[in-house]
Amino acid sequence: MKKRISTYVISLCLLLTACGQETSQSINAEQPKPLDVNLQGPEVLQKNESGIYKAEVTYGDEKVKNDDVEMIEFEIEKKDAEGKGKMLKPKQVEEGIYEIQTSFADPGTYTVQSHVSAKGTHNMPLITVTVK
Template identity: 30%
Template sequence: MSGQARWFMPFVILLLLTVGCSYEEQSQSGEMPEMIKVKLDVPEKASLHEPTRLQVKLTQGDAPLSHADHVQFQIWNELDDPPSVSPEQGMMTADELENQGAITAKEAEEGHYEIQHTFEEPGTYVVQVHVTHGAMHSMPRARIVAE
């Protein structure tokens, strides 16, 4: 082996080890976080003029998800759907939802968020919760009959 090759080989080996280790670190940190699971807990019926508790349970993996970025409830009579969002507009922000009457939930216990809502008119209502945590967004719906 010539003098240049002896000097060059350890450098190549060191370079390969460095690149291999940094690739492994990148793939570990670039993993996708587990999806959030949203379980909307709404009673089938509500009494008029009395507060009704509406809850949502959030988990990520097997653990309760505390400190979600936004948890907001939208409630409307199913006969009066809220204005839809155009594809160009994209997803509504938390402020836009609030401007349309969405109610921000408070964390009652670890991973459980809730609001109290009083139905003033009889009818069937749609309850949609908007949960945002990082880049994930979930919007499950349920129906409740107020009488």
Template identity: 35%
Template sequence: MKKLFGVALISLFVLGGCSQEKEEAPELIEVKFKTIPETIKVNKEVELVATVTQGTEKVEDADEVTFEIWKEGQTKDQHKKIEAKHAKNGEYKATYVFKETGKYYVISHTTARGMHNMPKNEVIVK
């Protein structure tokens, strides 16, 4: 009786394992950063653009896109954060004026579809 119960239990696990479908993981979100204009001049307004995609699909429903900006050598408490607004075609934009020449870093903090991506880019202000 115990053997029969053991065989039945093992059969149940084996059959149950075979019937489960494998769940595919969703593609990761990708974030590409650019500035308009590409050449940044001091004290001139520039548009910061993050283009968010997942596979070949443009992400129009990001929960949050924020640009974190700082000049090389600045401490964490000197970083500025600017919220981007959704435009179209997966683009999220914000405007900014760089007050000094030099090398800056921009992190595009992006949360969409249960994922977070935060690429860091370098820009030169002339």
């Protein structure tokens, strides 16, 4: 009987030790970093005036490399025409920086929104643009 209890206690100790090691390993695993997209561009333009919109993409403290970008597009949409926006593919101007140049033919309020997926995360900041 004592031999069974001893075996049981030893088995329980081994099991608890193994679980404790697994927990400490998962704590030491790299934590995901935030995908940050800093969208910049003019917020007021004249009709037919050209504006440059730029997205600076970082993951943690580092600029995202082009190989890590799964998708990047800019969506331009007039406020009263939701769901009818146009998607534009930006050009890469340097590591982690993408831009488009566009103009607006009609006065009104528009949104310029970047859609960025990289390293398994997605970010969609936007800028509201008033066209006079």
